[in-house]
Amino acid sequence: MEVCYQLPVLPLDRPVPKHVLSRRGAISFSSSSSLFGAPDPRQLSQRRGAISYDSSDQTALYIRMLGDVRVRSQVGFEPERRSSHPYLSTHCLFLSTRLGCGSTSASSAPERRVHRLLSFQRYLHSSRFLRGVPQQIPLHIxxxxxxxxxxxxxxxxxxxxxxxxxxxxxxxxxxxxxxxxxxxxxxxxxxxxxxxxxxxxxxxxxxxxxxxxxxxxxxxxxxxxxxxxxxxxxxxxxxxxxxxxxxxxxxxxxxxxxxxxxxxxxxxxxxxxxxxxxxxxxxxxxxxxxxxxxxxxxxxxxxxxxxxxxxxxxxxxxxxxxxxxxxxxxxxxxxxxxxxxxxxxxxxxxxxxxxxxxxxxxxxxxxxxxxPCRPWELSKQWSEKVTEEFFQQGDIERRHKLEVSPLCDRGTNTVGRIQIGFMTYVAEPLFAEWARFSDTRLSQTMLGHMGLNKASWGGLQQEQTSVPEEAEPCTTGTDIEDGNMAAAAGGTSSKEIPQGSRES
The missing domain is CATH 1.10.1300.10 (3'5'-cyclic nucleotide phosphodiesterase, catalytic domain)
Incomplete structure (x- = not known):
């Protein structure tokens, strides 16, 4: 469940009641809370989830359960300065590759967006922290x-x-x-x-x-x-x-x-x-x-x-x-x-x-x-993702006035057409030989899924091509074989297997 709002986060001015400590959850604190520099936050080590405390009545409001996120009090870290990263944030967090190494220049290193809710545990244990303090983290974390x-x-x-x-x-x-x-x-x-x-x-x-x-x-x-x-x-x-x-x-x-x-x-x-x-x-x-x-x-x-x-x-x-x-x-x-x-x-x-x-x-x-050998619900998602990556490359090429690579033009290609070509000329020959080597239930399952997925894409293709054929670019089977999969790897082609689709 994603957070669609942000509760105000106030300092935790009073001790946490025992009945609250028994609940599962990670805690959302301000920078003045006991988690940041207090001598003995041991009671918090077994908590999970996300809780926002109001200092007036100590009411715990569950705003999100984070699953396997755990706040560990034993990890050695320096007290955070105010407005550092004191609480869970629903905003995009920019992580610099030099974070934790004393760098103060925002432009000195590339930044990465993390489009998901980050707990302090995840932020603390990101690789940029670990690069700087590899020997300070106890084994039990x-x-x-x-x-x-x-x-x-x-x-x-x-x-x-x-x-x-x-x-x-x-x-x-x-x-x-x-x-x-x-x-x-x-x-x-x-x-x-x-x-x-x-x-x-x-x-x-x-x-x-x-x-x-x-x-x-x-x-x-x-x-x-x-x-x-x-x-x-x-x-x-x-x-x-x-x-x-x-x-x-x-x-x-x-x-x-x-x-x-x-x-x-x-x-x-x-x-x-x-x-x-x-x-x-x-x-x-x-x-x-x-x-x-x-x-x-x-x-x-x-x-x-x-x-x-x-x-x-x-x-x-x-x-x-x-x-x-x-x-x-x-x-x-x-x-x-x-x-x-x-x-x-x-x-x-x-x-x-x-x-x-x-x-x-x-x-x-x-x-x-x-x-292509996964069940349809999974295979379809992967097919759409790899095709979108192809199309994004084509958009970049068009923007910079470069020749658009095969399969990367979103105006002339479809997910189904690309996938049918990939299965026919790349996946099927490989998995047929693998089934010869390991003739097991798994091998037969993979070939069965691929056949069903290919038929499903064929059906979708027929629905999409209900418009007059002259509105579609003319494409023959030879065109698909020689160019369909050349988009991703070497850019060459072969009469046996087109040398290209980087669906990997």
Whole structure:
């Protein structure tokens, strides 16, 4: 339930009654309240939600329940100055990348809008604070006691109909952090690899922060969705019986970071605008290289694997890069041909480390573009989001008098047409081969959903094309095959599979 009004927040001048302290909720205070600098606010550590106190009668007014938000009094922090961030705000909060580092210049660093209600807990534990005080946060703030519906959803995280949009709302926009942390714990990887809990949490917070929330598609929710799909594939019998804990750790981290710092535009756009990333990576897998290097940068900044031997840490970074680079859709034919050859020759041996790594690459590729294989209610939302991101790029290109990229012109393309082409030339060939490799109920479910979704888009297309055909641009099946998916990745085409749609 969103807040549609703002209650006045007054100082808490009197002790909080015991019957109020027993209620669940986080508290909304003014800067003079006991939370900001008082010596002993221990009684507040178990509260959840949002309460506004009136100093005259101490009446607690519940204005919003925040789910799994907890105010922790034990966290060491300096008393806030008046008018800093003393209470929950319904306004957009601008977070500077140098916040907490002593910077006073508003223009010295880029600002980000967070379009959701932020609690003090979330504000305090944002990555910009954690970058500055990594050693001051006690381990017990990482105790994750998922409650209510979010916890129920995590118990069913292996279901293919897992609704990541609902989960993101239930976790107050922290789906990627919550999901990844839960899966790493569930596999016992934190203990097995002796990962420092503070470093791990800091890493996950920074990963989520570095996804652009203003991207309609390539954002942290997409990363969480891919991570959940990857988990489903890791549980398939062929993989579960063969993969090592090291493989699973790599697979989950690659899924969580595979689109890190995605700018919301495709590779051809970066190339034709002479973007520095295109120059840096010589116009080859530009975005994927950037995602990989961004992930490595966060690993090193947080020191997540600093306790491992240097050689092991470097190997992990390289193999992480190999997985992320496999998501380059312009190399789809190469991976698909190799996969098909292995299946035809029946020579995949998952006791071989290189073969296991290749299967991880194929699993991540499937997870990255699995949206057409989800139930219609979820698939349709993803289709609309990725198409809107295409159209936003086309708007930018038109505004700057650049040639509008294929599929990015909102005046000549529709969601249904783009999705039918993507399923026909990209998704169906890949998932057909995956079903040959892992012929399970999940594989058949994915193919079944894709067939139904394709038929649904076809029906919607027929309704939208009820106008005379001469009013529509003339488009043949060959046009769709050669140009439909070229918008997002390499800008090239193939007679077998168009090299392009970055629906990943």
């Amino acid at each position: 990482l105790d994750e006691d998922y409650t209510g519906q979010a916890r129920c959803m995590l118990e069913k995280v292996g279901n293919w109909n897992f609704d990541i949009f609902l989960f993101d709302r239930l976790t107050n926009g922290n789906s990627l952090i919550t999901l990844t942390f839960h899966l790493l714990n569930q596999y016992g990887l934190v203990e097995l690899f002796q990962l420092d809990m503070v470093k791990l949490w800091r890493f996950l917070v920074m990963v989520q922060e570095d996804y652009h929330s203003d991207n309609p598609y390539h954002n942290a929710v997409h990363a969480a969705d891919v991570t959940q799909a990857m988990y489903c594939y890791l549980r398939e019998p062929m993989l579960a019986q063969s993969l090592t804990s090291y493989d699973i750790l790599l697979g989950l981290l690659a899924a969580a970071t595979h689109d890190l710092d995605h700018p919301g535009v495709n590779q051809p756009f970066l190339i034709k605008t002479d973007h520095y990333l295109a120059t840096l990576y010589r116009n080859t897998s530009v975005l994927e290289n950037h995602h990989w290097k961004s992930a490595v940068g966060l690993l090193r900044e947080t020191g997540l694997f600093s306790h491992l031997p240097a050689e092991d840490s470097l190997n992990m970074e390289r193999e992480l890069g190999s997985l992320i680079l496999a998501t380059d859709i312009s190399r789809q034919n190469d991976y698909l041909s190799r996969f098909r050859m292995h299946l035809d020759q029946e020579n995949l041996c998952l006791s071989n480390a290189s073969h296991r790594h290749f299967i991880l690459q194929m699993a991540l590729k499937c997870a990255d573009i699995c949206n």
